[in-house]
Amino acid sequence: MKLGRLNHIGVATPDLDASIAFYRDVMGATDVTEPFVLESQQVRVCFVNTPGENGTAGTQIELLQPTAADSAVGKWLEKNPLGGQHHICYEVPDILEAKAWFEKLGKRVLGEPRVGAHGTLIFFVHPKDMGGQLTEIMETPKGAH
């Protein structure tokens, strides 16, 4: 597998609206997308866009508020009530090839690929197999970059 672009850093928050205000007012963000619910991951989500080089899209901060206490992000917030960095997400050209790669290396892929917040397939790899970092792999959207 060839490592692709760092698409986003997932940041969990107990209060999405407060986090949006933080990124605007404290971090100077000028481009924050409208929040929406992604039922398959039990999150309300929006993106803070950072600028890339030469007008290209930069890495995003993905703000995640759980819609259920017993969800992945809900359980994580129980241990980390302030919120903070939850996962990192890299792009790959072929999601099934990437899944096979991690599985061949004995890494725990968490479930089958599902459609993520960018409309392409994603999967997660267990943090205990990844140096402590919950890692999301997503297929690059068609026509991007």
Ligand SMILES: C[C@@H](C(=O)O)C(=O)SCCNC(=O)CCNC(=O)[C@H](O)C(C)(C)COP(=O)(O)OP(=O)(O)OC[C@H]1O[C@@H](n2cnc3c(N)ncnc32)[C@H](O)[C@@H]1OP(=O)(O)O
């Ligand atoms: C919108 C979408 C998108 O981008 O398109 C998304 O990103 S959705 C993003 C939300 N969705 C997901 O995260 C889905 C994938 N995540 C999961 O399946 C789960 O959260 C697991 C990673 C398997 C953890 O669940 P589990 O029930 O095992 O929780 P647990 O608290 O018992 O955790 C087991 C051990 O892993 C550690 N652990 C848990 N979550 C972690 C995280 N985010 N980063 C690093 N370590 C983590 C715990 O501290 C614990 O270590 P100790 O045993 O040492 O205490």
Ligand SMILES: [Co+2]
């Ligand atoms: Co994500």
